[in-house]
């Protein structure tokens with residue numbers, strides 16, 4: 485049996501009763517997608533104290549964006565888009581326009597499995613995806629790691645030692661990625677110290693690329709232009725490999 489039932493996995497709770505469950509990390513995140521966008525957009529993340537806003541042009545011409553702030557967990561607001569506008573509407577261009585063009589947003593109070601499991605396999609049961617290694621989204625790797633799990637599991641499933649091989653191959657890498665993602669969040673979006681916030685872009689890019697072993701994914705820091713009349717001039721990190729086209 486494969487337990488692929490997400491961060492609040494019932495399979496994990498029943499068969500791994502001693503494992504610590506997910507913990508909230510004190511961050512609320514919103515995600516949205518704009519309609520087709522005419523202007524050029526580069527993949528970029530802008531930071532302020534305890535907050536970030538990221539944008540990613542999609543292959544079909546729309547723009548995916550995400551926003552996150554340090555918060556206490558709270559009930560969903562009646563109008564989540566208004567919450568985003570209130571928090572990020574005075575940030576630099578094109579952030580206000582991206583928010584205004586968006587109809588609906590997803591909101592999540594972020595959580596992760598802070599204590600890594602000692603095994604992903606018990607008897608004939610294997611955990612996969614967030615059930616095994618729910619991580620913060622700072623590296624954009626939760627679903628990617630679930631897919632890697634699935635590929636490896638499918639490749640070894642009919643071997644006598646298949647589940648042990650799955651655990652051996654997948655646990656170290658997925659837990660390393662989860663740890664790096666948590667670290668990037670702590671020293672990135674969650675940072676509240678103004679001096680640290682101003683200088684952390686290159687450090688974060690270094691952590692991410694060393695774990696994922698993808699040298700092309702190295703970011704460069706760039707000062708984002710403040711919006712006229714805006715108090716916010718967050719630092720921005722650009723992903724150069726995406727500048728020539730949409731990602």
Ligand SMILES: Cc1cc2nc3c(=O)[nH]c(=O)nc-3n(C[C@H](O)[C@H](O)[C@H](O)COP(=O)(O)OP(=O)(O)OC[C@H]3O[C@@H](n4cnc5c(N)ncnc54)[C@H](O)[C@@H]3O)c2cc1C
Pocket residue numbers: 488489490491493494513514515592594612613614615619621623624625626627628629630
């Ligand atoms: C704000 C945010 C941004 C993210 N950004 C990215 C990103 O850019 N890139 C990336 O790779 N990942 C990202 N992720 C992470 C990604 O969403 C998850 O890692 C991924 O969805 C995990 O997939 P999963 O199949 O393991 O779990 P889930 O997607 O949670 O699916 C679990 C499924 O199991 C079902 N289920 C639960 N309990 C039962 C039950 N008892 N019986 C039957 N079915 C059950 C659920 O209904 C659900 O369909 C992000 C997450 C968040 C919150």
